[in-house]
Amino acid sequence: MIKILMIEDDVELAEILTEYLEQFDMSIIIADDPYIGLSKLKLENFDIVILDLTLPGLDGLEVCKEIRKTSAIPIIISSARHDLTDKVNAFDFGADDYLPKPYNPQELLVRIKSLIRRSEGKVSVADSKNLKKDLVLNEFEHIITLNDQPLNLTVAEYDILSYLIKKEGGAITREELIYNCDAISEDSTNKSIDVIIGRIRTKLGENSKEPKYIHAIRGVGYKLTQ
Known part of the structure; x- marks a missing residue:
């Protein structure tokens, strides 16, 4: 039934x-x-x-x-x-x-x-219900939690991380992040995206050389997995 x-x-x-x-x-x-x-x-x-x-x-x-x-x-x-x-x-x-x-x-x-x-x-x-992930996006409350603990993110960091979570597993270019994140100016450079990604990684407690969540894709951009 x-x-x-x-x-x-x-x-x-x-x-x-x-x-x-x-x-x-x-x-x-x-x-x-x-x-x-x-x-x-x-x-x-x-x-x-x-x-x-x-x-x-x-x-x-x-x-x-x-x-x-x-x-x-x-x-x-x-x-x-x-x-x-x-x-x-x-x-x-x-x-x-x-x-x-x-x-x-x-x-x-x-x-x-x-x-x-x-x-x-x-x-x-x-x-x-048993597939609870480490990173959870709550758009209604405008927060992202890591292992049930809210992350202290700037507006730009929140926009980028939330976009990566929504596109989890997919390869995202830096240009895509610039044009789809409201807090990021369209005049921003790829380097500025890398800087923000670096700050996010720090707040996630991960090492860029052995990342758990945000992975760099050579010649493309980033992808998030968990």
Whole structure:
């Protein structure tokens, strides 16, 4: 049986979708409050999350980011907000699919089955909670922690390190850092990026010759692994 967490404050819609999906061997838990939804996700194992964006107390985009900090569970955004920016942000924050309201419940069923197939063989929600990393980016509170301890970073250091964390495992050029970090002037040189990287490494307590997190890539730039 597929177990679904539906974070949706439109109770009538949630009940309609639940009644339909239960015909297909699916169990749905409804949370009409985002904080209750996040709490349920920590306490129980689910196969997929259906997430509304317009929620009381905490915007659905922030809920999506919070989920992605600890879980790789598939997320379907179900929203009446049709703004392209919302859709782009939803995918940037880790959503797997975006379904604009109103829609036929049958379409939701198809999306759920498709995501479940794609997620087969990937890290389960239960396992993903055990994959806690040393460096954790919390954009909501604007902090980065190392082994649960907040790092004392300048604005530029925060921008660069947060970008590297978001692009973890990928090769990032110095030019990419300059153009994507707001605190870095576009007139900055590659050398200035190297200086900031050096300061970040010091705060991470790592040796540039044997780095644990930030690795220099000759002729390219840097990449972060953990």
